[in-house]
Amino acid sequence: MTEIVLITGSGIGIGRATALAFGKSGAHVVVTDVLEDAGHAVVAEIVAAGGSAEFHRLDVRSTEGADAVVAAVEAKHGRIDTIIANAGIAHRVPLPELTDEKWDYTFDIDLKGIYRVVRPALAGMKARKSGSVVALSSIMGIAYGWDEHVHYSAAKAGVVGLVRGLAVELAREGIRVNGVAPGYIRTAQLLSKEHSLGPDADKAGEFIPMGRIGEPEDIADVILFLASNGARYMTGQVVVVDGGLLVGRY
């Protein structure tokens, strides 16, 4: 039976690479994003490579939107096997400017946005006693504090708790929940001068033991593994994928 996988924020970056990897693996990929053109382009790329995919606009800040997209996919395909909760933002906000609104905006996408998309899919997964969820955390949430990104670090640390809680509550229902905590990965987010390292991001390779920043595909392949039957006895784990950064001696 073809695996049905829904990926949030999969028009660009890590989400896009993950969508392409699932497409190659033979899954039917439900590409979702607020970026409609980019999302349609990913679908076209998957189909051109011989895979199967469709696009739905989904803003993970919307409960109605998440409920509707999950319902539409289940109505069309009968089920959702896998959810990759990837959508995220990392806005630079120094503490004096960190208002309730800015805090809530990041939490709404990076943390609650994960639960919003998982929640409506649980009934179907429970009925089939089968399902897999992979959520995106960050090394900034599990090990590093990130100055001027306190809300981001807090939300990404929250992802670890969310993954653990969901994993335990859902384990007996046959549903596994894991996470990935990327290090520095070459995406629009990392290359943004305003919000992250900027165009000089490659310099970070000097202090990463493996000597380079990561590529989106480096994360996509680990997500694919965690979602697969190869990880059938893993749940509640957040796997660091950082080229050795956190264990380096600097």
Ligand SMILES: NC(=O)c1ccc[n+]([C@@H]2O[C@H](COP(=O)([O-])OP(=O)(O)OC[C@H]3O[C@@H](n4cnc5c(N)ncnc54)[C@H](O)[C@@H]3O)[C@@H](O)[C@H]2O)c1
């Ligand atoms: N790039 C890195 O170095 C890095 C490191 C650690 C964690 N991450 C995490 O990986 C995930 C992907 O990041 P990326 O680097 O590919 O970033 P990116 O900016 O390239 O892509 C983020 C994606 O999320 C989407 N998105 C943003 N707000 C959304 C919303 N409200 N609803 C739906 N989609 C929305 C964007 O449209 C985009 O497609 C994020 O959760 C990010 O925090 C990235």
